[in-house]
Amino acid sequence: MTHASSENSGPVIELNSVTRRYGTGTAEVSALQGIDVTIEHGDFVAVMGPSGSGKSTCMNILGCLDTPSSGSYRFMGIDVGQLSRDQRALLRRHYLGFVFQGFNLLNRTSALENVELPLIYRGTHAKERSQKAKKALASVGLTGWETHTPAELSGGQQQRVAIARAIVTDPSVLFADEPTGNLDSARSREIMELLTSFNRDRGLTVVMVTHDAMMASYAKRIIRFRDGFIENEESNGGR
Amino acid sequence: MFFETILIAMREIRRNVMRSSLTILGIVIGVAAVITMVTVGDGATKQVANEISSLGSNLLDVRPGQSFRGPGGTRSGAPMFKIADADAIEREIFGLAGVAPIVGRTAQVIYGNDNYVTQITGSTNNYLDVRNWVLSGGRIFNDVELKAGAAVCIIGDTIRKQFFEGQDPIGRTIRVVKISCQVIGVLKPKGQSGFGTDQDDFLLMPLRTVQRRIAGSTDIGSISVSAMDGVSTDKVKTDIERLMRERRQTGKNEDDDFNVRDMQEIVKTLTGTTKLLTTLLGAVAAVSLLVGGIGIMNIMLVSVTERTREIGIRLAIGAMEKQVLMQFLIEAVVLSCFGGIIGIILGIAASVAGAGALKVPFVLNIGIVAISFVFSAGVGVVFGYFPARKAAHLDPIEALRHE
Structure with a gap:
């Protein structure tokens, strides 16, 4: 694939009048009705909005899991809309990390092997792979839990394994889709502290969907969606 | 890329011992049944042929009375x-x-x-x-x-x-x-x-x-x-x-009042009968192979449906469609071949035991071993591959939502 342009020139993410429609004819639903978003390196953006406001659709497009119906999405200068399925997979593999509401870890698979998974797809050698995975687990505070399977971990711990899996490849952007949606408030705060620290200490760009204003308050910037449009954007200054 | 995929496939097999062994079981039973039945049947045919040749296969028996066809039997009047x-x-x-x-x-x-x-x-x-x-x-x-x-x-x-x-x-x-x-x-x-x-x-x-x-x-x-x-x-x-x-001064239009039985004919009849028996046993075994195949098919279909979310996760973190497919294909091939090999070993062991118990010679039919192996492994691969292809082609978002 084409090499992405240098990290410091221009924004990481640039959406230009992006729309996304599902279905055809009378059954057509417009989830995004023309949105413009620019996210710079090192930003921490919270995307908020009620259900059906288009925030998840926007997130899928940003995460290169979906493509716009019209408009353009440039990720580090690359027009994602022009990429094939496989090229988008490679983009995800090398530049993006994902954290989901439902954790989405592989069952019956140890924490270490879950974290190793993206490295395996990158072709990292066994020794380096296990070192990196252990380091990532340590960075989320799970040293000593390497051999535990998801069933043996609490929700908060599972989400931390998922974060370790997302950051083990040193991605440019971390996408978190309601990362605290399944957790209690104490566990949620721990997860948010983790994300904040990765953003602050490593300059990791974080884009997070949430409908909890408390969680959004950790972000530097908040984008509110309503009915497929961006309702407002506000700077938060973070904590 | 190939090496990583093998690693992933092996990890999946190891993690899901139950699912893997169920898949293997169908193949093992199918292959072992066919090999055992056909081998024992072949042994019985060989046994009959051996015994008849020990009787003397150049032998002809001349007896008074009509030949043993029809319900009349021996004509008592024959001198x-x-x-x-x-x-x-x-x-x-x-x-x-x-x-x-x-x-x-x-x-x-x-x-x-x-x-x-x-x-x-x-x-x-x-x-x-x-x-x-x-x-x-x-x-x-x-x-x-x-x-x-x-x-x-x-x-x-x-x-x-x-x-x-x-x-x-x-x-x-x-x-x-x-x-x-x-x-x-x-x-x-x-x-x-x-x-x-x-x-x-x-x-x-x-x-x-x-x-x-x-x-x-x-x-x-x-x-x-x-x-x-x-x-x-x-x-x-x-x-x-x-x-x-x-x-015996038999008239031109009269039937023979004696018969000459050729042992070759009897050999043919008897080996023909036992061969028919082998075919019959083989057919029964083929049914069990088919049932085994359906079992494999079921488990493969169910497991791929179950694994849709796993496929979604893999796609999201950067696996390409063909890597996911390759993984499922390797899993299917490894399980099928492994099951086939266990089936062959078990089948041969059972054949040796069966041949010993029935006192018939052990004659291994390599063709049957190959056919049963190829069939069951083929079923495993085909039904492991096609549902996986469907799943790998899904939108990662949909696959992730799948419960």
Whole structure:
């Protein structure tokens, strides 16, 4: 694939009048009705909005899991809309990390092997792979839990394994889709502290969907969606 | 990329022991069943063929009465043979290795306090050659004994065991009906015949002895003829038929009042029957292979449906569609081949045990091993691959939402 342009020139993410429609004819639903978003390196953006406001659709497009119906999405200068399925997979593999509401870890698979998974797809050698995975687990505070399977971990711990899996490849952007949606408030705060620290200490760009204003308050910037449009954007200054 | 995919596939197999072993089980049972049934069936066919050839495959049996087709059976009116008929066959038919006129009776034999009912066969020394008998001890009849109808006998192994276990029977005297009869020879055992009868359960006496002192007539029950190697038994058969029609003055439009049975025909009939049996067993086994295949198919289909979310996760973190597919294909191939190999080992073990238990030779049919392996492995691969292809083609978002 084409090499992405240098990290410091221009924004990481640039959406230009992006729309996304599902279905055809009378059954057509417009989830995004023309949105413009620019996210710079090192930003921490919270995307908020009620259900059906288009925030998840926007997130899928940003995460290169979906493509716009019209408009353009440039990720580090690359027009994602022009990429094939496989090229988008490679983009995800090398530049993006994902954290989901439902954790989405592989069952019956140890924490270490879950974290190793993206490295395996990158072709990292066994020794380096296990070192990196252990380091990532340590960075989320799970040293000593390497051999535990998801069933043996609490929700908060599972989400931390998922974060370790997302950051083990040193991605440019971390996408978190309601990362605290399944957790209690104490566990949620721990997860948010983790994300904040990765953003602050490593300059990791974080884009997070949430409908909890408390969680959004950790972000530097908040984008509110309503009915497929961006309702407002506000700077938060973070904590 | 290939290496990573193998690693991932192996990790998945190892993690899901239950799912993996269920998949393997179907293949194991299918392959093992087919191999066992066909191998044992083939062994039985070989066994029957061996036994018949030990009887003498160049053998023809000439008997009075009509051949054993139809419900009429032996025509009672047909005249018996005489010694002259046997002499005529020996003199006039070309290509014979031996001719043995036979008179048979079932009678009681007594030795000491033991008595035993057996088959008394009266014939000449030719009988031993024609029927492939070999002496394990003693001697054959001499000319004087044959001509005079002496009270001597050669006994089969079953009779030796019955009366003389642990002793040397040669020179002992047994009572056959009312005659005191000296044992001059013992035959090597042949064992059970393909017809299920004990071939060793008989006693041979000179033809004349049986005719005069037991049967009380000069009739001959049947004539056993063996053709020389390389001589067509069909040719010998037609020659004998022509000769006998002539001697018995059978009219042109009359049926034969005798029949010539060719052992080759019986061999063909019997091996044909056992082969049919093998085919039947094979068919039953094929059904079990099919059922095994359906089992494999089910587990593969269910597991791919179950694994849709896993596929979604893999796609989201950067796996390409073809890598996911490759992973499922490798899993299916590894499981199927592993199951196939276990099935082959189990099938061969069961065949050896079965062949041992049924006392038939172990004949491994490589073709069947290959077919059953390819079939079940093929089912595993096909039904592991196609549902996975569907799943890998899903939108990662949809796959992730799948519960």
